[in-house]
Amino acid sequence: MSEAIYGLLGALSGALLTSGAAYWGPLQLQRRVFTAESERSAAARREAERDRAEAQRQAEQDRIATALSQESERSEAAAVRAHARREAEITRIISMRTTTRAWSDLLARTVQDLELRRPVTVEAFDSLVSSARDKAEAALDHALHDGIWIAQSGYGFPMTADRPGEQSRVLAALRLVTELIRAAVIRGQPLNPPQAWDLRQALDRADAARGTLNTKLLNRLEEVMNITLVGTPGRENTASAIPVAIAAIHPAVYRHERETELDRDPLTGVTRLESRADEKFEQAQLLLRQSETSKAAEKAKSAIEMYMRLRDATGRPGKLDEALELRERAEAMGNPDVARLQARAAEELGSARQSMSYAPTVALDAAGRAVELYEQLRQLTGNPGQLDEALELQAQASDSCDNSSPRHEEA
Incomplete structure (x- = not known):
């Protein structure tokens, strides 16, 4: 009886072992196949994610480069326009001084010719004065392009010789002297001392008016060119420094100064x-x-x-x-070793991102390796790269592992 029972138990055990092997063998094979397929799918997703990230990074860099290029072009165009306006204004300011001076010099030479009894015809005088007067008036009129109002333009009633105490205006004073000298030329007689003295006094008043105008012009030049006059005792003596300042910013000299590296940009104020x-x-x-x-x-x-x-x-x-x-x-x-470190660190960081949702232990290991690689990069280049993100992923993976441990123990 005992032998029969033992035989029955042996038969049942053999049947059970055979049935278990027949069941668990295909199940383990199916599980390995499923695991391999999951790994291939995860690798494909990681590759696609890297491609998308690279495309987004390249698109962002292209957008930034395009925006920087457009902004640079706009700034350069604005700077060119500002320089053109400033140079034109400086040219007009200098023209106002030179044209009024040329007119005054012409009148002074004519008075000298009359004193020395040199022949002066009214036709030649009118021709020379007309050209000088037109240039001076045009220069003063062009100042309105820059918003400069020249109070010395002499609008209204002309000056008369019996008002010597009144401050002269440039055009009015020069016109008065021109009329007085023209009358002397028409008379065709040598100037006697009182007549010469009267003409000299009228020229002095015209030069005084020009000095006042030149002071205003120099002040304007200081604003446009940021000029600082050295050695002048005060603003009231600025007119005496006009010839030096104008010579210092003669168009040729100014053009050279404008092209130097220390010229200041009109928009930003930096060199x-x-x-x-x-x-x-x-x-x-x-x-x-x-x-x-x-x-x-x-x-x-x-x-x-x-x-x-x-x-x-x-x-x-x-x-x-x-x-x-x-x-x-x-x-x-640019060191090849650094480039390899960057590639390895980026690969480990990407692996940590992908594994975080389904394999926190694998993510923890990958994040730890990424942290080590980024630390090496920081020591070599001073650039930590994505070290902060790697540290954050490492902390998240560690928390996930800690949270999953009690569940495994209960199971």
């Missing part, structure tokens, strides 16, 4: 050298973000040279320290 250095620095930053390390280093080098010239000339360093740091980072990132 052109600093403006160009800032532009090079921004281009270097953009190239570094695009991983164009060699080009970024070259742009940073150009910016550094400009900032050093600016510091030597003005004492202002600008963004010299930032440009030096940027060049060091670009040169370090």
